[in-house]
Amino acid sequence: MRASSGAGGLLAVHAHPDDETLATGALLAAFAAAGRPVTVVTATRGERGEVIGDALAHLQGDARGLAAHRETELARALAALGVSDHAFLDALPGWSGGRLEDSGMVWADEGRRAVAAPDAHAAFSTHDLDALAAPLAALIADRRPDVVVTYEPAGGYGHPDHVRAHEVTHRALALTAHPVPVVLWAAQGRARAAAARRALRTLVAAGAVPGDSPDDDAFASLVVDDEQIALEVDARSVRTAVLAALRAHATQVQHVTVLDDEPDLAGAYALSLGLAEPLLPVEQYRVAGGDLTAVAWPAQVAPVA
Numbered sequence: 001m002r003a004s005s006g007a008g009g010l011l012a013v014h015a016h017p018d019d020e021t022l023a024t025g026a027l028l029a030a031f032a033a034a035g036r037p038v039t040v041v042t043a044t045r046g047e048r049g050e051v052i053g054d055a056l057a058h059l060q061g062d063a064r065g066l067a068a069h070r071e072t073e074l075a076r077a078l079a080a081l082g083v084s085d086h087a088f089l090d091a092l093p094g095w096s097g098g099r100l101e102d103s104g105m106v107w108a109d110e111g112r113r114a115v116a117a118p119d120a121h122a123a124f125s126t127h128d129l130d131a132l133a134a135p136l137a138a139l140i141a142d143r144r145p146d147v148v149v150t151y152e153p154a155g156g157y158g159h160p161d162h163v164r165a166h167e168v169t170h171r172a173l174a175l176t177a178h179p180v181p182v183v184l185w186a187a188q189g190r191a192r193a194a195a196a197r198r199a200l201r202t203l204v205a206a207g208a209v210p211g212d213s214p215d216d217d218a219f220a221s222l223v224v225d226d227e228q229i230a231l232e233v234d235a236r237s238v239r240t241a242v243l244a245a246l247r248a249h250a251t252q253v254q255h256v257t258v259l260d261d262e263p264d265l266a267g268a269y270a271l272s273l274g275l276a277e278p279l280l281p282v283e284q285y286r287v288a289g290g291d292l293t294a295v296a297w298p299a300q301v302a303p304v305a
Contacts, residue, residue: 009037011145013136013169015124015161016046016102017074018249023156023186024149025081025245026283027301029238032082034298039085039143040078041092041136043124043165046070048104050272051251059251063101066251073249080244085143089124089168092135100124100132103160125160132164133171140176146295148173152185152286154221173289182290188219189226189284195264196278203259204276209268210255211276230292233283234300236266242279243267 010031014020020028020040031038045067051060059066078086090100103123124132140148150169155162166185173180197216203209235242239258246256246269255270259279267279292303 008144008146009039010147010149011039011041011140011143013041013043013148013150013165013172015043015151015155015159015165016049017042017070018046018077018252019162020074020083021077021081021242021245021249022253023151024283025242026233026235026238027149027184027285028083029081029241029245030233030298030300033238033241033300036298037085037143037145038081038083039087039139039145040083041087041089041139042074043089043168044100044102044161045088046102046252048102049252052254052272053250056251067102070249070251073251076248077245080248081241087139089132089136092139094135094138095131097127097131098122100127103164105159105161123161125164129167129171130175132168133175136168136172137175137177140172140180141178144178145180147182147184148180149184149186149285152187152221152288156186156219156222158221170288180290181294182292183288184231184285185288186222187224187229187284187286188222188280189229190223191226192264192280192282192284193223193278196280199262199264200268200276200278203262203265203268209257209259209276211268211270212274214276214278224286228286229284230287230304231285231297232302232304233285234281234302235279235283236281237300239266239279246279 047063047067101122103125151162151166197214201213204213246253257268259265259267266281268276
């Protein structure tokens, strides 16, 4: 990690390696390309993640081996995005609770609610909220970012680590001595999300994009009424960096595809289930707190009029 520059910038809090790219890749790349400070904090090393592909299949079930490998994937992805300031939450000064592990996820209530895996005893989601938030609050005070970004309250699709990352971020914001001008939640406007998935279904059916037809319910809590979208990032302008970062996460992401002639899509990819997912031409955000006019945004980033 770098020493504090006091220059403002962006601080992103994520649950696992790959989330920084999947949820906020264009925003991170835009800030980095503009020469603005960017800090990424990752809560776990994703040791319970599923592994894609035969070449890396030996890592499935090997928690320490997968964690070590995903650290290298994360380093390559951050380099592709132009981010050099990164820390795992359990490596921050002030944390004394040991290694934070991926909680895993199982479905409860017939698939309506995600909970940590039954044997997730040392998991990120099980630790005391204030103990987790205190070192992050100190980092925010040190970095003094203009913008903090994380997930919305349901964590995108309910993963307990995503939910906990949201909770830890907001508790840290309450504890920190630095008043952050703007707090963002990753989101997708309903119109753009629907148009992208319609286009992607057509391309999958035609064989132009690998993978299975996308699931409209995937990442459902990300999709909000268009009126809630307050900030947009031109993802096409930083697409090369984002796609390279997606490819770096080879245990988690497959079928990364560039789409040049689709107005509703900048690209596509698939996760472990093999379902095609859209890379939207515009990455969108909700404002959870603060005033957008208080920040000098990079050229690729603009408040929604």
